Amino acid sequence: MSKYCLSLVCPPTAAEALLDLLLESEDSDVFTSSHVHSHSASHAGLSTREQVMGRSQAVLVQVLMGEDALSALIERIRKNFAGVGIRYWASPVAIDGEIK
Structure with missing residues (x-):
């Protein structure tokens, strides 16, 4: 079966x-989350500070x-x-595993 990495920027x-939805889901093998900055040419929904900085806070x-x-x-x-306003994309995973 092919595996994918679904990336969600929210x-x-x-x-x-x-995260609660994903924890309740039985479909995912594993997931991670991290705080990131989101960059876009669109300034819709950005605060004045975020517009000046050219980025917004997000969770990947x-x-x-x-x-x-x-x-x-x-x-x-x-x-x-x-x-x-969640952005997403999926990429095929060439290989995955666990090192114990």
Whole structure:
């Protein structure tokens, strides 16, 4: 089965709810989260400070999952987080494993 890394960039205000959704999901193998800066030419929704800095605070969540679960999870996120402004993309994973 093919695996994918789903990357989600979300506003900090939505991060806990997104992490909760992923913790309740049985479709993901593992996921990580980290605080990042998001850069975009669009200034919609940015504070004056963020516009001056040219970046906004965001949380990057990366989820490792099988191909079958990918579309279902994206649809769940789309349904539960409509209007939040979560950006996403998926990349195929060439290899994964665990070193014990």
